[in-house]
Amino acid sequence: MADAAADSHLLPSRFADWFAAQGWSPRAHQLEMIARARAGRDALLIAPTGGGKTLAGFLPTLVELAGRPREARRGVHTLYISPLKALAVDVERNLARPIREMGLDITAESRTGDTGIARRQRQKVRPPDILLTTPEQLALFCAWEGSRLYFEDLACVVIDEIHALHASKRGDLLALGLARLSALAPGMRRIGLSATVDDPDVIRRWMGCGDRPVDLVRGPPGAPPEVDLLLSNGRTPWAGHTAQHAMAEVYDAIRKARTALVFVNTRFQAEFAFQELWKLNDDNLPIALHHGSLAPEQRRKVEAAMARGELKAVVCTSTLDLGIDWGDVDLVIQLASPKGASRMVQRIGRANHRLDEPSRALFVPANRFETLECQAARECIAENRLDGEPLRTGALDVLAQHLLGCACAEPFDEADMLAEARSAGPFRDLSRADFDITLDLTATGGYALQAYDRFRRMVRNPEGHWTVRNGDTARRHRLNLGAILSPEMLSVRIAQGARLVGGRKIGEIEEGYFEMLDPGDTFVFAGQVWSLAGITGMDVLVRPARDSDPKMPSWGGSKFALSSHLARRVRRMMSDASAWAVLPPDVREWLGLQRRHSRIVAEDEMLVETFPRGRRHFLVAYPFEGRLAHTTLAMLLTRRLERAGAQPLGFVCNDYALAVWSLKPMDEVDMDDLFARDMLGDDLEDWLAESFMMKRAFKGCAIIAGLIERRFPGEPRKSGRQVTFSTDLIYDVLRRHQPDHLLLRCARQDAAEGMIDAARLGDLLARVEGRVRHTRLERLSPFAVPMLMEIGKERSPGAAGDAILAEAESELIAEALA
């Protein structure tokens, strides 16, 4: 606690009185933030939820503005940026109270995509002292002609939940936006607010302006959370991801809590858990559902009910990882695999926002491997060992978008702009050559043919500065900016009458989901069972169904991979039988069975089992490196096994292991050769170039770079039908005729990072080199059971096109014989 003298020095009496009236005393880190601001320093505040973090971020601004008469203020003083629109609005509300109660003459207003036109216009003419907004709105400001004048007196920018922003393309774009703001207002201070992270230096480097140092301020650590593991009365299943076996106990935990948040990893798990809990809900507890596919109005309704304290529980996905404070939550339930310690700390932090009381959480493993993972996550949390994220290198497609934005605002000088971009953390090592080709991409599309000189989006003015070609290009740019890419979504609507006419919209689902359903099939969505009536245009038409056993969608897997740190823990726990004592008896017994029937290997070794089953032969490897890296590995292994004549037929992967099956035995395969590191060379490149992942990544890069628009048009035909013109065609042509095009490079990098986890696969192969322990078995092992149960539940999105066509061909013959 800071002493009273320091308080009075930093905190004006009006503020001190207000704190006293709340029964609070200012916390040390709050005063520290004021002191850093006085010294003109940039600062990163790391504090757990409930530590008065947001107020700490704004106190310097409030103190400064309180001492400055309105006439002496020009423009926005402080710009606040949050990753969520809802959070910006919530902070606006939370700031209003101290401002009102202290009688301060300070205006604070939010501005998001949902803000009305009139208010947005007014904010441009009469700026509030504090403007609360999102990264995408900042990008819009950067592309606005009035930005220089608007921000020239900006004193401070506050970036909230910075840990959730920095390591992404959205973070790249925000870093460039901050660089722009610093160029417009060189005196501007930067304040970052972050949850506890493994390595604060990564964020400090991200948020700093060039070489200017960022001070680190730490809040009090808060009470360590109490995390329990649900030791099911029913036995933990061998496989599966739904945790259906534990629903009665989960329901009981909800009943006993004041308010609970039930986190799952996917939307469909959310739907499933919601259904199951309501089947048990004899007490009619108000249990709600929240995930990214529900209509925004419905989500907002749930959030509002939660804020009013009317709900007993919400089943939710990562949509509620971040967000506004709900004081009443006293229990967080994690249903199924935690994936990583940092995410768990974040989720657990949603319970109990009082610093001195521990948050309570309950982990519910859905299968036995997950029991190990949950236990490992508990230990990580207890020791405060979080997962680290490496410093990102800024993406050039994002830079391309930013350059065009800047050219929309005012002409820029090439050399100045390069220096400005390099002052953004992710772009500090940007080379002149990369800057030049990005500039060319922005201006002409970056084609070797130089065919588009007359279609340039950016041109040089007489002074040699770059400026946007015309107003139309600027207008289109503003409609397409941002670095958030969402998959093509179809609206789910209730079918009206017998004809296929769409009625009320109940939400949105990714297009790909419906590949698996045919009309008449039933599925669960928004907490109800529906029958698919048909699809017209962008609408999915459904009817309520009474089906009690809907055709459940296959578990599509979580977008989060098991963190390397947590994976290492799991391997260590498994290899050391003396550590098993903390595990529930059924899991201990399963590990014992594995030791007896197959083997348990050391922490730095990798187990590979081969065995026959039915008319097939199986190879199961257990790297514990996450689904993405395993999928890539399995693709590459399959190619090698093909060459070795094993005739592999297919594979499945989860976060822990991968299984390949084949026509010929794999017992005699040299496993050291099979897992040799050289597979990351040509094999990987050949496969990747052809893969759907590269095409998907390419589309994303082309959209962000502005080469194609978000709503990429088909060719409208006479009757208004659309002929879909896929970006895959562009990819194929570009790859053949200009394989060194910048967007192909960007796509390669995205695919390697986000989709195939190439770096982690490289680490894995290095780790197990010379340590592959091959065991030939007569039948499947206890560990292999969950893998074999995954088979058949999965469909492979990238399945070889021709093989599918060949199968369909046999259907023609069946048709002919019918």
Next chain:
Amino acid sequence: MSPVEALGLRPAADGGLDLVLAGEAVRLLPSGALLLSARSTLVVADLHLEKGSAFAGRGQLLPPLDTRETLRRVAADAAAQAPARILFLGDAFHDREASRRMSEADRQALEALGRAAELVWITGNHDPEPDRELPGEAADEVRLGDLVLRHEPLPAPAPGEIAGHLHPCARIATPRGSVRRRCLVTDGERAILPAYGAFTGGLNVLDPAFSGLFRKSPVVAALGDSRVHAAGIRSLRPDRR
């Protein structure tokens, strides 16, 4: 008689698919070109050359490489099949200005094709007035024996017609997933050819635009990576958007 027999479907060694159309043996090549072997004629539909630059003119800087790629494919087919005549089945150019936007290299590639074979430009809705400076002849439609070649299919049954315009595509679903490929669609009496151009999209053959064109239930011949695959109507699915 089964559809397999009626259409004379038979895979060819070069990856193509042989079929009988209005009594005449023809071959669909994996590229999407139709070879009328008996008449030494190669038919390609809907090239939409310079579509990339058309988008660029409207602000989307697609690669200016589609013409080069499409002509490369035509040249490869021509080299392999050595036809006396290459027949462009309409919409060879994306718009009326397209031929004037072509690069010099692409124009030369086209002229080289014109030296190797007779070029026939059937008019389409995108290119109703073919550029007279191009090598070859223009026509609204061409009759070859019982076959009629025109761009836009007649709305009623038209035995012997070979047309383009609709850009047929098939989405083929199996328990392992689904693929969407360009295809030829035929009932043995008439055929709609797949769009040949590198940047041409497709319209699902289950779209109402195709209904009423065929007297019998049609089959599709879908373009795989290296061969043509026949598929029955039962394995087709509508598009999801």
